[in-house]
Amino acid sequence: MSLLHTINKSPFERNSFDSCVAHAKKGSSILLIEDGVYAATQGTAAAKKLEGIMKDVKVYALQPDVNTRGLQSKMLDGVNLVDYGGFVDLVTQHNAVQAWL
């Protein structure tokens, strides 16, 4: 059973990101969407947390949401960028989706 976690809130504004990271098990994946993509920007406390779990959890970010927010050049290394089609692929590759709202 592997879960796809999605996070759509800024890590500075809500604790969705922190709670998700604390619950994500080895082998699961995290997809950052909407304001959730801020968590994967260099130089933030959230990015440090992501680096700490990357060996166990695959981290993805939705490219259109990254570009919308002007973060193209600021993404943390090791974060995989996907488009909307890639989002759908991730959903099909996991047993279920848990949305951290």
Place this chain on the structure above:
Amino acid sequence: MSEEMQGGIIKKFLYVNRRAPYGTIYALESLEVVLISAAFEQDVSLAFIDDGVYEIVKGQDTKGSEMKNFSPTYRALEGYDIEKLYVEKESLAERGLTEADLLVPVKVLSRGEMADLMESNDVVLSF
């Protein structure tokens, strides 16, 4: 029409922006109100703190998400005589950002200076 409007009393307005753009409507709504306020010839300042600093990050490109990119509007504020834009240093640093990442000229203030700015206005509107 009230006496204040006729008499041309000018008050100091501060718009406090604390939300990231796009995820919620706050940032866009703030900008709309600021532009409307420009018509009333008041003394307007904008503060960007917390996630509000993300509103004025350079390079926003909404082609992929098909959302409205309203970031160029911040550059147009100057044309409405809205030139006092303040950004909190600590908010930038927490987000891995510097003044060079911003799309408009701003004055960077420390948290303490921002607190003083908030106290020095007649009207504070929060978004």
